Amino acid sequence: MALLQISEPGMSTAPHQHRLAVGIDLGTTNSLVATVRNGISTVLNDEQGRAMLPSVVRYLDAQNILVGEEAQRTQSEDPTNTISSVKRFMGRGLADIGDISRFPYRFLDDSAPHGAQVRLRTVAGAKSPVEVSAEILKMLRARAEASLGGELVGAVITVPAYFDDAQRQATKDAARLAGLNVLRLLNEPTAAAIAYGLDNGSEGVYAVYDLGGGTFDISILRLSRGVFEVLSTNGDSALGGDDFDHRIYCWLLEKNALSALGPQDTRLLLTQARTAKEQLTEHAEARITVMLSGGEIIDNVLSQAAFHEMSNNLVQRTLQPMRRALRDAGLKVQDVNGVVMVGGATRMPQVQRAVGEFFAQTPLTNLDPDKVVALGAAIQANLLAGNRGEDDWLLLDVIPLSLGLETMGGLAEKLIPRNSTIPTARAQEFTTYKDGQTAMSIHVVQGERELVSDCRSLAKFELRGIPAMVAGAARIRVTFQVDADGLLSVAAREMGSGVEAMIEVKPSYGLSDSEITRMLQESGQYAKEDMQARALREQQTEAHQLIEAVQNALAQDGDLLVKAERERIVEQVQMLQDSLQQTDAALLKRAITNLNDATVSFAQARMDKSVSRALAGKNISELEVKS
């Protein structure tokens, strides 16, 4: 596919092939799907005209599932089989969740392997958070395909900026399980900045304060001439609007001297707490009236002042990440040109007040805080799918938490520091500490603390087959690569002798490709024939795109080629066109590969030309500015 890489910034693919792509905000409380239609980012509503899909999944029995409003409305009827706020469990083990009595679910306490995720026991069997999230995503995918009238090319899925590798991997797995092609995992505050920045043509330094249902992010970005550069990010991936509900819930328990409620009553009170919280945004007080399963009647009035007081330390907990993000960006409060509020929880007046006081300016709330993330994700999805419009822009994001390895004494050695711009890679050499040592165990961790035990363990693997040498003679080179989704892969190689051993790490919590395929097949989503038909269709689409790109490239830059090379490319284009007449996916794939191979050096020449033109262009504009 070498030739397609030369597509110029700002150059759109043929207008007739607008590729259907969506942005999905997979939220703790609500999820949304948006797309760019006629150049405008729009949230797609369901048939009843509702934009937000409550992130609630109810398993009715082995086959039937309710997702969204219906599941949410009836959740106190069957709380153990109705999963809400599942995002809080993504990429998490039982130990991470802490007090499980807080939730009305039956957690599976099987002796899980290292790093494994929690699972919940439901009438439909044990379900992982990945599977539950996939149900929400399937619903949104169906909504988008019905609304857009075609199959999606891909989707951008948003994640909290402060999500670690395990949480990101789990999100990507969920999307694949829902049959979505993930174009990119995009950080939620960055998505909001795109929607906001492109809408307002903003320049300068912006802080995005994103308090969602279960996660908190703060990102500092610099917007300058079409580049969104994230300078730093920080947050708390277990703090959100849910915690405010929980404060009210605890207050109700205390007020009524209640203890050890059953799952139904717990759910009922949490729902009431949430309604009260929402009322207190506009009103001075909220009345909570409810009858519990045992017949007790609860009737309390909560004032705004009391609510603000009981939730004050939650608001305060967001200030520390804000200070850290500013320090990491090397900026002071006064350097920030604007503060954007994102997430439903930022509607609470005490949150707006605290943020306003911190930054000494009124936060911007002119875009709907519930929708702005999905709108930004859709804009990014449209760009990534290849539907480039006139304006070209670029996003440079960072990893939120340092990545490192365990070294002697249980200490974490950082290889890639937090807030490094991605994609990024770092290699480090380690050595053996015993004579004749032939294996080395490598433990990959993420976090800022010095002790491995205080960091998140991402993966453990053994590098075997190191030639026996005296201690300190072997050289083991460990390479970390973080891709544009913020996902890590690790490779290790023994360099000391000619012998090489190399391992690609699949994090232990991630699902393998074969597991995803098996789960897809089991779900009956695709019959085997469908899979084959789909494969052929994908190859055909790819072939058409490749031919078009090659022909465009030849027309534009054919002069970069010598005659023989040009003839070889033209010949391969013809072969591919011939293969398109048949329905043999394997043959087609070979022809695509051949044309790709024939165009590698042409692509390289064109890339070099674009790079030098890009650089030269900047030089010229600089001269103009100075003169």
Add this chain to the structure above:
Amino acid sequence: MSAFSLDFQKTFFQLFGLGQSFHLDTQLLERQYRAMQMVVHPDKFAHLPDAEQRVAMQQATFVNEAYQTLRSPLRRARYLLKLNGVDTQEETNTAMPMDFLIAQMEWREAVKEAQQARDAELLSELETRIQAETAELEGQLADRIDTEKNYAAAAELVRKLRFMEKLAEEIHAAYDEIDN
């Protein structure tokens, strides 16, 4: 992997079309970096097959590495010395002038005391002084490398700057500690 379109043999200076010196037009570097990422970033290739995306990832990784190296005065100096065949001996050469070491110890104690007293203002004051000292050393470094081409003396300044960097990291950690 013949599809690499960027020449990985180029120096980071050549990559951005900049002269090979310690003194650097940082605004120009920034503009060139952005212009280059506009072309090579994986987001420009997301609609293409995996192989293509992997190549873009490697190119963008290389451009990021080059940018981060040149942007930091310490890393830039280290890189320049390496290009000139000089090892900065940061791990092996621990011989430092006595007055420098004493000053370092005093800085560290001051940082620790500020942390224990949870005094963010004092920390900020220390930070300003450390930044001034760092800038002073960087000024000397420019003279040694660009004007005198005295790389041995430059290597010693790099070792000193590494101490200053560690101090800055300690201040950062102290801020975090005060926050907790």
